[in-house]
Amino acid sequence: MNEQVQPKRPALSRLLLVLVPLAAMLGMFVWIASLDPLRSFNNGAPPVEALTVERTILDETGIGLLVRAGGSDAMVIAQVAVDDAFWTFTQNPPGPIVRGGAVWIQIPYPWVLGEAHAINMLSNTGASFEHEIAVAVPTPKATVGQLRLQALVGAIVGLLPVALGLMFYPAMRSAGRVGVSFLLALTVGLLTFLLIDMTSEALELADQAAALFQGSAMVWLSGLASFLMLMAIGRWRGTPEGLALAFYIALGIGLHNFGEGLAIGGAFAAGSAGLGTFLVLGFALHNVTEGIGIAAPMLRIRPPLWSFAALTLLAGGPAVLGMWAGSLAYAPQWSALAMAVGAGAILQVMVEVTAYLMRQSSDRQAVLFSPAVLGGFLAGLGFMYATAALIKV
Amino acid sequence: MADASKPSLDPSRRALLVGGLVAAGGAAIAAGSARSQSAADPMAGHDMSTMPADPYAAPMQGMAHGNMTTVGLVDHNRNGFDPTAMLTDWERGTTELLPDGRTLRTFEVDAIDKEIEIAPGIFFPAWTFNGRVPGPALRAKEGERLRIVFRNLGSHPHSMHFHGIHSARMDGVPGAGLIGPGEEFIYEFDAKPFGCHLYHCHALPLKRHMHKGMYGLFVIDPDPERHPENATVAASRLLGSPENAHWQEMAMVMNAFDTNFDGANEVYAANTVGQAYMNEPIRIDKSRPVRIYLVNVTEFDPINSFHLHANFFDYYDTGTTLTPTLRTVDLIMQCQAQRGILEFSFADHEDGMYMFHAHQSEFTELGWVGMFDVRSSAK
Numbered sequence: 001m002n003e004q005v006q007p008k009r010p011a012l013s014r015l016l017l018v019l020v021p022l023a024a025m026l027g028m029f030v031w032i033a034s035l036d037p038l039r040s041f042n043n044g045a046p047p048v049e050a051l052t053v054e055r056t057i058l059d060e061t062g063i064g065l066l067v068r069a070g071g072s073d074a075m076v077i078a079q080v081a082v083d084d085a086f087w088t089f090t091q092n093p094p095g096p097i098v099r100g101g102a103v104w105i106q107i108p109y110p111w112v113l114g115e116a117h118a119i120n121m122l123s124n125t126g127a128s129f130e131h132e133i134a135v136a137v138p139t140p141k142a143t144v145g146q147l148r149l150q151a152l153v154g155a156i157v158g159l160l161p162v163a164l165g166l167m168f169y170p171a172m173r174s175a176g177r178v179g180v181s182f183l184l185a186l187t188v189g190l191l192t193f194l195l196i197d198m199t200s201e202a203l204e205l206a207d208q209a210a211a212l213f214q215g216s217a218m219v220w221l222s223g224l225a226s227f228l229m230l231m232a233i234g235r236w237r238g239t240p241e242g243l244a245l246a247f248y249i250a251l252g253i254g255l256h257n258f259g260e261g262l263a264i265g266g267a268f269a270a271g272s273a274g275l276g277t278f279l280v281l282g283f284a285l286h287n288v289t290e291g292i293g294i295a296a297p298m299l300r301i302r303p304p305l306w307s308f309a310a311l312t313l314l315a316g317g318p319a320v321l322g323m324w325a326g327s328l329a330y331a332p333q334w335s336a337l338a339m340a341v342g343a344g345a346i347l348q349v350m351v352e353v354t355a356y357l358m359r360q361s362s363d364r365q366a367v368l369f370s371p372a373v374l375g376g377f378l379a380g381l382g383f384m385y386a387t388a389a390l391i392k393v
Numbered sequence: 394m395a396d397a398s399k400p401s402l403d404p405s406r407r408a409l410l411v412g413g414l415v416a417a418g419g420a421a422i423a424a425g426s427a428r429s430q431s432a433a434d435p436m437a438g439h440d441m442s443t444m445p446a447d448p449y450a451a452p453m454q455g456m457a458h459g460n461m462t463t464v465g466l467v468d469h470n471r472n473g474f475d476p477t478a479m480l481t482d483w484e485r486g487t488t489e490l491l492p493d494g495r496t497l498r499t500f501e502v503d504a505i506d507k508e509i510e511i512a513p514g515i516f517f518p519a520w521t522f523n524g525r526v527p528g529p530a531l532r533a534k535e536g537e538r539l540r541i542v543f544r545n546l547g548s549h550p551h552s553m554h555f556h557g558i559h560s561a562r563m564d565g566v567p568g569a570g571l572i573g574p575g576e577e578f579i580y581e582f583d584a585k586p587f588g589c590h591l592y593h594c595h596a597l598p599l600k601r602h603m604h605k606g607m608y609g610l611f612v613i614d615p616d617p618e619r620h621p622e623n624a625t626v627a628a629s630r631l632l633g634s635p636e637n638a639h640w641q642e643m644a645m646v647m648n649a650f651d652t653n654f655d656g657a658n659e660v661y662a663a664n665t666v667g668q669a670y671m672n673e674p675i676r677i678d679k680s681r682p683v684r685i686y687l688v689n690v691t692e693f694d695p696i697n698s699f700h701l702h703a704n705f706f707d708y709y710d711t712g713t714t715l716t717p718t719l720r721t722v723d724l725i726m727q728c729q730a731q732r733g734i735l736e737f738s739f740a741d742h743e744d745g746m747y748m749f750h751a752h753q754s755e756f757t758e759l760g761w762v763g764m765f766d767v768r769s770s771a772k
Contacts, residue, residue: 128653
C-alpha cells in the first residue's frame with residue numbers, strides 16, 4: 001500500500017526526467033567526438049591493432065580464414081605471407097575492418113596434407129599477426145556422408161556411454177539405503193569432475209577468442225546465469241526428485257556433451273588427428289558413469305520404459321548436434337559460451353542431487369560425511385580422474 | 394600483438410580420439426566407394442574421406458604457384474622515389490675546380506624522417522637520406538676532393554659514415570660528424586680507393602639506424618690515367634666516358650624491413666620495394682653489357698645473395714680491382730655491408746624474361762626477386 005501514498009508524476013514529466021540525462025549523454029558524445037578534447041594525449045603512437053583468427057578452412061581452393069579485428073581503430077590487412085612467402089589473397093568484404101568486424105581471407109595456397117603451415121598477416125602499419133595450422137587436413141563439409149560420419153562419432157562419444165550406463169539401472173535398484181547414498185554421492189563426484197573439466201576447457205577456449213568478447217568474464221557470468229535460471233526453473237514446483245531430477249541431470253550432461261561435441265568438431269575442423277582403439281575404449285569407459293549418474297535418483301520409483309530412451313537422447317544426443325555445429329560453424333567464443341552454460345547446468349544438478357541425497361537421511365548434516373557418501377563422492381572423482389588419464393594425450 | 398591471434402593448438406584428447414574414429418570411418422567409406430572410382434566424380438575432393446592423399450595430385454583451380462606475390466602496387470609518387478628510376482639515378486653533386494687543378498665535388502644530403510610504402514599497403518616509419526631509401530647513390534671519380542654537406546632535419550642524431558679512406562675527424566661516428574637534429578656538418582676527404590662502396594648513418598644503436606633506412610651506395614670510379622695497364626677497363630667504369638656509355642649500369646641495394654620491430658625482417662627487396670622488379674621488369678638491351686653496383690645492407694640476417702638465372706657473370710668484390718675477383722659464377726654472397734660489381738651480357742641469349750633474386754628462398758619469397766626483360770634494342 002505504500003506505493004500508492006507516493007504522489008504520481010504526470011507521464012510527460014517522468015519522460016522528461018529520463019530524456020534530460022539521455023540528451024546530456026548524447027551531447028557529451030558529440031562534444032568528445034567533434035572537439036576531441038583528448039587529442040593532447042595523442043603521442044604519435046600507431047593505433048593498437050588486434051586480429052583473431054576464429055575459423056580456418058582448408059579445401060581445394062586453398063586456405064580460408066575468418067578473422068576478427070579488435071583494435072582501437074579500423075585496420076587494414078595489407079599483405080599475407082604463407083610459410084614466409086607473400087601470397088595473393090582476397091578479402092570479403094574488402095576494405096578496412098572495423099573494430100569487432102569479421103572478414104574472410106581467402107588464400108589460393110597449395111597447402112600440403114598432414115604438414116604444418118604458418119600464416120602471417122601484415123597490417124598497413126607493418127604489425128604482423130601469425131596463425132599456425134598445426135596439421136593441414138581438408139576441412140569437413142556439410143555433405144551427407146560427412147554429417148553421417150560425424151553423427152556416428154557423436155553417437156559413440158555421447159549416446160552410447162549413456163545408454164550403457166543406464167543399463168546398470170536394474171542392478172542398481174537392488175541397492176539398499178546405504179547403496180543408494182553411495183550411488184548418489186558417486187554421481188555428485190563425477191559431476192564435480194565434469195564441472196572442473198568443463199570450466200577449465202571453457203576458459204581455455206575463451207582465451208582464444210577476440211578480446212572484445214571478454215572471454216573469462218563471459219564464461220563465469222554465463223555459467224552463473226545458467227545455474228541460477230536452471231535452479232529457478234527446477235524449483236518452480238518444489239524441489240525436483242525422482243524422474244524430474246533424472247531429467248535435470250540428463251539436461252546438464254547433455255549440455256556438457258554438446259560443449260564437448262563442439263570442441264571435438266572444432267578440433268576436427270582444425271585438423272587434429274590420430275588413431276586409437278585404446279582411446280575409444282577409454283572414452284566409453286569414462287562416459288559410462290554419466291548413465292549411472294542419471295539412473296541414481298530414479299531408484300525409488302518405477303519409471304516408464306520410454307523415459308530411458310528419452311534420457312539417453314537428452315543426455316547423449318547433443319553430442320551429435322555439437323559435432324555438427326563445431327565442425328561447420330566453429331568459433332572459440334561460442335564454444336566457450338556453450339561450455340559455460342553447460343557448466344552452470346552441471347552445478348545445478350550437483351546442488352539438486354546433494355539436496356536429494358540429504359533428504360534421504362534423517363540426519364541431514366551427518367549424512368554428508370558418512371562413509372558411504374564420502375566414499376561414493378571420492379570414488380566418483382577418482383574414477384573420472386583415472387579414466388580421463390586414458391584419454392588425455 | 395601477435396599473441397592474440399595464436400590459438401592454442403594442442404590437439405585435445407577427444408580430437409585424437411575422433412581422428413581415429415574418422416580415419417576408421419573414412420577407410421570404410423573409401424573401401425565402399427572403391428569400385429566406382431573409375432568414373433570422374435565432380436565432387437571428388439569435397440568429402441575429406443574421399444579427398445586424394447596429396448593435394449597436388451588433383452588440380453586446384455586458382456592455386457597456381459604464380460600466386461606467390463604481393464597484392465596491389467606501391468604508389469611510387471607518394472613515396473617520392475621509384476625503384477626503376479633509382480637503378481640509374483646517380484647523384485653526381487656539383488663540381489668546381491680547386492686552385493691546385495683538382496676537382497672539388499660537393500654533395501648535399503639531408504636526413505629526413507619519412508613514412509614510406511615498402512610493399513603494397515605496408516607503411517614503414519623510415520629515417521631517410523634525401524627522402525629516399527636507399528639514400529642517393531653518390532658517384533665520384535678517384536682522386537677528387539669530396540665535400541658532403543650533411544644537414545640533420547630528422548628527430549634523432551644522425552651521421553654519414555663513409556666506407557672509404559679518410560681521417561678520424563670525418564668518420565661519422567660519435568664525436569666525429571655525428572650531429573643532433575637541426576645541426577649541419579661538412580665531411581671532407583679525397584675519393585679513394587676506387588670501387589663500389591657505401592655510406593650509412595653510424596649513430597647508435599647502429600642496428601636501428603641502419604634498418605630504419607639510412608644507407609646508400611658510394612661509388613668511386615677509377616681514373617683511367619692512374620691505371621695505364623687497364624686503362625680501357627677503367628674508362629668503361631668511369632661514368633660519362635664514351636666507353637662507359639656502352640654499358641647498362643644499375644645501382645642495387647639489397648635491403649629489408651622489420652615492420653613490427655621484432656628483430657626479424659618482414660619484407661625483403663632490392664631498392665626497398667618488395668617485388669618491384671617483378672611488377673615492372675627491368676628492360677635490358679641485349680646488345681649492351683650489364684654492370685650492377687650491388688651492396689647488401691640487410692639487417693638481422695647475416696648474409697644476402699644475388700643469383701642470376703640462365704646466365705653467368707664476373708664479380709669484382711668491393712669493386713677495388715679492375716680484373717674480376719670471381720669469374721663465371723651465377724651466384725655471389727655478401728655479408729652485411731659487403732658489396733661488389735657484377736658484369737654480364739645477354740648478347741647471345743634469346744629474348745625473354747630472366748629472373749634474378751636472392752638464393753635464400755625466404756628472402757626471395759618475401760619480396761627480393763625481379764626480372765630482366767631482355768630484348769634486342771630494335772624491339
